[in-house]
Amino acid sequence: MEHESSHFIREIIRADIAAGKHKQVTTRFPPEPNGYLHIGHAKAICVDFGMATEFNGQCHLRFDDTNPAKEDIEYENAIAHDIQWLGFDWQGNLFHASDYFERLYLYAEALIAKGLAFVCDLTDAEIRVGRGTVTEAGNHSPYRDRTVDENLNLFRKMRDGAFDEGHCVLRAKIDMSSVNMKMRDPLLYRIRKVVHHRTGDTWQIYPFYDFAHCLSDSIEGITHSFCSLEFDNNRELYNWILDNLDVPKPQPRQYEFARLKLGYTVMSKRRLLQLVESGRVSGWDDPRMPTLAGLRRRGVRPEAIRAFIERVGVSKADSLVDIALLEHAIRTDLNHEAKRVMAVVHPLRVIVESWHEEKVDTIDADYWPHDVPKEGTRKVSFTRELYIERDDFSLDPPKKFRRLAIGREVRLRYGYWIKCVDVDKDESGNVVAIRCTHDPSTRAGHDPVDGRTVKGTIHWVSAKTAVPARFAVYDRLFSIERPDGSDFVQQLNPDSLTLHHGFVEASVADDDADTRYQFERQGYYWRDSESTPEALKFNRIVPLKDSWARSQSTAPVLPARTKKEVPQQNSARVLDPVHQAATDKLVADLGISLGDAVVLAEDIELQNYFHAVCVRHNDNTRSARWVVNELGRFRDGQPLSNLPFDVVDFAGLLDLLGDDTLNPRLAKQVLEIMAKDGGGAFEIAEANGWKQIKDTGALQGIIQGVIDANTEKAAGVKENPRLIGFFAGQVMKATGGKAPGKVVKEILSAKLLG
RNA sequence: UGACCCCUGGUCGAAUUGGCAAGACGUCGGAUUCUGAUUCCGAAAGUUCUAGGUUCGAGUCCUAGGGGGUCAACCA
Numbered sequence: 001m002e003h004e005s006s007h008f009i010r011e012i013i014r015a016d017i018a019a020g021k022h023k024q025v026t027t028r029f030p031p032e033p034n035g036y037l038h039i040g041h042a043k044a045i046c047v048d049f050g051m052a053t054e055f056n057g058q059c060h061l062r063f064d065d066t067n068p069a070k071e072d073i074e075y076e077n078a079i080a081h082d083i084q085w086l087g088f089d090w091q092g093n094l095f096h097a098s099d100y101f102e103r104l105y106l107y108a109e110a111l112i113a114k115g116l117a118f119v120c121d122l123t124d125a126e127i128r129v130g131r132g133t134v135t136e137a138g139n140h141s142p143y144r145d146r147t148v149d150e151n152l153n154l155f156r157k158m159r160d161g162a163f164d165e166g167h168c169v170l171r172a173k174i175d176m177s178s179v180n181m182k183m184r185d186p187l188l189y190r191i192r193k194v195v196h197h198r199t200g201d202t203w204q205i206y207p208f209y210d211f212a213h214c215l216s217d218s219i220e221g222i223t224h225s226f227c228s229l230e231f232d233n234n235r236e237l238y239n240w241i242l243d244n245l246d247v248p249k250p251q252p253r254q255y256e257f258a259r260l261k262l263g264y265t266v267m268s269k270r271r272l273l274q275l276v277e278s279g280r281v282s283g284w285d286d287p288r289m290p291t292l293a294g295l296r297r298r299g300v301r302p303e304a305i306r307a308f309i310e311r312v313g314v315s316k317a318d319s320l321v322d323i324a325l326l327e328h329a330i331r332t333d334l335n336h337e338a339k340r341v342m343a344v345v346h347p348l349r350v351i352v353e354s355w356h357e358e359k360v361d362t363i364d365a366d367y368w369p370h371d372v373p374k375e376g377t378r379k380v381s382f383t384r385e386l387y388i389e390r391d392d393f394s395l396d397p398p399k400k401f402r403r404l405a406i407g408r409e410v411r412l413r414y415g416y417w418i419k420c421v422d423v424d425k426d427e428s429g430n431v432v433a434i435r436c437t438h439d440p441s442t443r444a445g446h447d448p449v450d451g452r453t454v455k456g457t458i459h460w461v462s463a464k465t466a467v468p469a470r471f472a473v474y475d476r477l478f479s480i481e482r483p484d485g486s487d488f489v490q491q492l493n494p495d496s497l498t499l500h501h502g503f504v505e506a507s508v509a510d511d512d513a514d515t516r517y518q519f520e521r522q523g524y525y526w527r528d529s530e531s532t533p534e535a536l537k538f539n540r541i542v543p544l545k546d547s548w549a550r551s552q553s554t555a556p557v558l559p560a561r562t563k564k565e566v567p568q569q570n571s572a573r574v575l576d577p578v579h580q581a582a583t584d585k586l587v588a589d590l591g592i593s594l595g596d597a598v599v600l601a602e603d604i605e606l607q608n609y610f611h612a613v614c615v616r617h618n619d620n621t622r623s624a625r626w627v628v629n630e631l632g633r634f635r636d637g638q639p640l641s642n643l644p645f646d647v648v649d650f651a652g653l654l655d656l657l658g659d660d661t662l663n664p665r666l667a668k669q670v671l672e673i674m675a676k677d678g679g680g681a682f683e684i685a686e687a688n689g690w691k692q693i694k695d696t697g698a699l700q701g702i703i704q705g706v707i708d709a710n711t712e713k714a715a716g717v718k719e720n721p722r723l724i725g726f727f728a729g730q731v732m733k734a735t736g737g738k739a740p741g742k743v744v745k746e747i748l749s750a751k752l753l754g
Numbered sequence: 755u756g757a758c759c760c761c762u763g764g765u766c767g768a769a770u771u772g773g774c775a776a777g778a779c780g781u782c783g784g785a786u787u788c789u790g791a792u793u794c795c796g797a798a799a800g801u802u803c804u805a806g807g808u809u810c811g812a813g814u815c816c817u818a819g820g821g822g823g824u825c826a827a828c829c830a
Contacts, residue, residue: 006768032830067829124828133826135756169828179757181826190828209830232759233825256759258823263765311778313767315760318823322765325779335792371793402790411788445788457788521789548790595807599817629808629816664809665772713774722774725811729773732811741810748810 007314009047009255013055013224021250022223025057029083029090030097030213032064033075035269036284037082038291039305039326043260046309047226049088060220061090065098066212068196082292086302093220097212098198100219104207105159107215107245108170108188112151116244117188118144119154121168130176131184137177138184144173158191161204165191170205174240182237186210214238215245217252225252228259229316257314263323264476264493265290266483280489281477287528287539288477288496298474299516299526299541304333323476330542334516334524339367339376342413342459343504343519343538345471347387349433349463352418355384360464363444365414378507382415385463387503389521392458393434395423398552402456404434411457413520417442459520466503469536472528473498504536516541575601582607590614592624599628606632609640609647616651619658626654630668634675644678653681665737666690693738702739703747706730717752724748 016022029048031037037045052059061083065071083090097104111117120143122130132138146154155170157163170189178184188211195201214237217225225238235254242251261267266275267290275281275289284291287298295305308329312321360381367376388404397405404410409419418436426432441448479493508517516526523543531537575583575598582601586592592600600607606627613623631650634643653670656662662670662685670684685691693699706727707714717723724745731744 030830034830064830070829127828128826131826133756136826138826166828181757184826187828192828206828208828213830229759230824231830233757234830236758258760311766313778315767317760317767319760319766322779325766328779331791340789340791369789369792370787400790413788415788447788454788456790459789518789518791521791523791544789544791546790551790593807595817599807602817625808625816632816668772668809668815716774720774722811724773726774728811732773739810743810745810 008316009051009224009226009257009314010054012255013051016223017055024223025052025055026060026221026223027052027057027226028060028062028217028220028222030062030064030216031079032067032070033072033079034067034070035075035273036291036293037079038267038272038289039262039295039308040260040267040290041082042086042292042305043309043312043314044226044228045083045086045088046306047257047314049083049090051224051226053088057223058091058093059088060093060095060222062095062097062216062220064209064213064216065096065196065198066206066209068192068194068199068206071197073197078293082296085296086292086305095216095220096198097207097216098196100212100216101199101203101207103219104212104215105205108207108211109152109155110245111172111188111241112155112170113148114244115148115173117170117172118146118151119158119168120144120171120185124166127169127187131181132176134181140176141171141185144185155189158189158205159203161193163191165193167191172211172237172241174237180233180236182210182233183240186237210234210237211241214241214252214254215247218242218247221248222252223250225254227254227256229256229318232256256316258316258318260309260312261318261320262290262326263320263481264478264483265323266478266488271488274489278489280492287472287474290477297529297539299524299539300330301333301337301516304330307333320482323481327542331524331544334518334541336372336374338516338518338524339374340369340518340520341367341378341505341508342380342461343469343471343502343517343522343525344387344389344459344461344466345473345500345502345519345522346390347502348390348393348431350386350388350418350460351433351435352384352386352438353421353435354437355382357384359384360462361443363414365444378505380414380505380507381462381465382412383462383464386412386460387463387466388412388458388460392456393420393431395431400551403458404436404456409439409452409454411442411454412460413457414444415460416440417448417454459522461503461505463503465506467506467509467536469502469504469538471500471502471525471538471540473500473540504538508536509533518544590620590624592621596621596624596628600624603632605640609650612647613651613654616648617654617658619654622654622657623651626650626657630671634671643675645674645680649674649678649680656681656685660692660694660740661685662690663692663738663740665732665741666692669737690736691738692740693735694740696743699735699739699743700747702734703727703731703744703751706734707751714752721753724752727752 013025027048029045049059063076108117120141122141130139130141158168169187171185171187174183174185176184187208189205189207191204192206193204196203238254266272276284281289285293285297287294308326311325311329360383362379362381364377365380367378368374392403394401394405404420406420406423409417411417416438418438420434420436422435423431424433439448475496476493477496478491480491483491513527516524519525524541525538526541528537528539579601583597586597586600587594600610610624610627613627614620617623653667657667670681670690673684674681713723713726727748728744731739
């Protein structure tokens with residue numbers, strides 16, 4: 001792997017290792033064995049396994065089998081197979097959440113014992129209603145105050161099967177008025193009298209995801225637990241459970257990233273299942289499906305999928321990846337892997353009238369183009385009757401058409417030049433065969449001696465020796481980029497699969513069944529799993545790029561450049577009378593800016609702090625600016641009094657700014673330390689040697705040094721004034737941030753702009 | 755409508771943590787080519803969602819607004 005650009009997850013791990021938080025990185029991939037893996041999962045797999053590998057750790061495969069009603073051993077085998085196929089190895093670390101059912105149960109009892117969980121007899125409907133809405137708090141369950149003993153007793157009876165399904169559940173006792181719905185006394189265990197595919201009928205109760213997942217992570221010593229964005233709200237519960245139980249430290253941490261979405265397909269298990277069950281596709285491994293099984297049957301190699309995932313990157317932005325990127329990754333992978341042969345998918349008969357009926361010319365043809373460093377040839381047979389692609393002949397050739405037409409001449413790849421002299425038509429006027437003559441001096445790539453040229457080279461097969469074959473030509477599953485809604489099946493591309501009967505050159509008969517080819521000028525293909533030596537069937541993996549077809553296409557390739565026209569309301573802020581009055585008073589009494597005053601008027605805690613600062617620092621404007629712009633961000637939801645420094649320290653910092661001991665940049669660095677460790681501004685500045693440079697002569701020297709070290713850039717400043725920023729940055733770096741910015745800029749401007 | 759997450763060329767995404775707006779895909783040219791492929795070269799494409807503020811300097815910090823997503827399953 002060459003240099004790969006970093007992403008936030010890699011940065012998190014790097015930082016944790018640098019901080020000595022973990023000795024070894026352990027991740028996990030936790031599929032629920034209730035469906036097939038698709039290319040979206042491939043992203044998760046590449047992150048989970050990829051990060052572990054990159055940091056010399058390990059990644060566990062853990063089946064999240066907490067819902068026996070939906071899960072199955074067959075899915076487990078398919079999933080394990082797909083992961084291995086993709087090229088990853090769990091190195092013996094194959095686990096099941098069900099391995100931990102006993103320990104999980106004990107953890108649940110521990111939670112009950114701490115008074116943090118209770119058995120609730122409400123029905124599912126009552127629980128739903130009691131949970132409230134996103135804007136209204138929920139109600140306490142009437143069973144919330146059962147005693148620990150009562151709960152323990154009930155929970156044990158649940159386990160023993162004393163109650164019917166749905167009779168009661170175990171819930172955490174957290175906060176029914178939390179803004180996070182996940183924290184409103186979430187369910188931990190339910191009764192399920194179903195046979196589990198691994199534990200059989202030993203359990204009558206099963207833990208929910210939120211309870212099982214974090215604890216399974218903890219039990220396995222997972223350090224970094226990656227999941228997709230929609231579990232963001234679950235993280236608070238993940239941490240709550242671990243925080244309230246006696247689990248080993250450090251606890252695993254959950255991080256979320258955006259799942260992969262691809263254009264012209266669907267990715268949800270539900271929709272994929274619907275396609276399979278309705279017979280719109282032939283199964284989970286239909287080559288049009290985004291499943292790993294489908295891609296594999298299509299002929300895509302795991303290398304291509306991994307390269308694609310690497311290109312896509314990892315971030316938290318919900319985005320839709322262009323399917324052209326996948327197609328590009330597949331082509332790039334296959335370009336050096338697929339040997340070139342010739343096949344005719346839409347045959348048109350050619351009769352070479354100048355060629356003797358019985359004559360067969362056997363020609364060596366390279367398997368690889370000049371820029372693929374591989375060797376090898378096969379024999380192709382030139383005979384009187386051939387097939388070419390229907391598209392390579394035109395009765396009425398459009399402009400720039402470089403192929404065959406009546407009276408025109410083309411090169412047959414590895415064969416001879418032929419010239420069309422006539423066509424045979426059927427009674428309805430369709431061309432059924434074309435009649436040509438050949439030039440004997442042009443065999444196998446030779447040019448004729450008379451200096452004639454030809455514009456096109458087309459592929460062909462011998463009618464005498466070629467083998468009949470079926471070609472399954474796949475296209476995008478959906479005809480629109482974002483299929484959506486309940487009627488998404490209406491948006492299926494009717495031409496996502498077309499079957500054609502054609503011919504392939506005889507040489508392929510000797511190849512292994514898993515050989516991948518480039519059928520020249522058409523695309524990458526390989527044998528379908530249904531293919532037999534007697535009845536060959538090839539799947540098109542991906543077409544070649546075809547700039548001719550694009551130029552002939554009537555459909556616009558790009559949606560005409562659309563600017564996102566978002567109506568913006570730029571109305572000035574309207575404050576209610578109370579805040580308006582407070583704002584006016586702040587401006588009038590203290591002379592601070594209107595913007596700062598508005599913020600302070602609306603944030604009474606900040607305003608009080610500001611007044612306290614004003615008592616100790618003599619510049620009200622500076623006080624307001626720093627309270628508003630710099631102080632707020634350190635609050636992090638906590639009251640200001642929780643900060644490790646007080647108003648006196650803060651005012652002291654402003655004093656250092658006021659007497660030019662510090663420039664704003666240094667002052668921010670000081671504040672950063674104050675917020676982290678507390679302490680006085682003066683002491684911190686002193687300890688670090690942070691003091692603004694006041695010696696202009698010394699400054700001049702440093703600046704000149706920076707300019708001399710970047711002469712070519714210095715020359716470019718006049719064209720690109722932003723480069724001044726670069727130089728200022730360099731000076732700041734050279735001085736450890738201690739240069740006075742304003743002065744630096746003045747000197748730079750004088751020196752560089754003349 | 756509450757909380758949380760997110761917003762950088764058509765698409766996906768970097769930005770040394772406040773200092774020259776990377777790269778890839780796609781598009782459009784050109785060269786090479788026995789594949790209208792590949793390869794190579796080049797170009798276009800950005801008011802970094804908007805407005806205001808802080809700063810010598812803002813994609814990055816502050817305030818407000820806009821847009822998108824997630825959450826109210828005895829699913830995961």
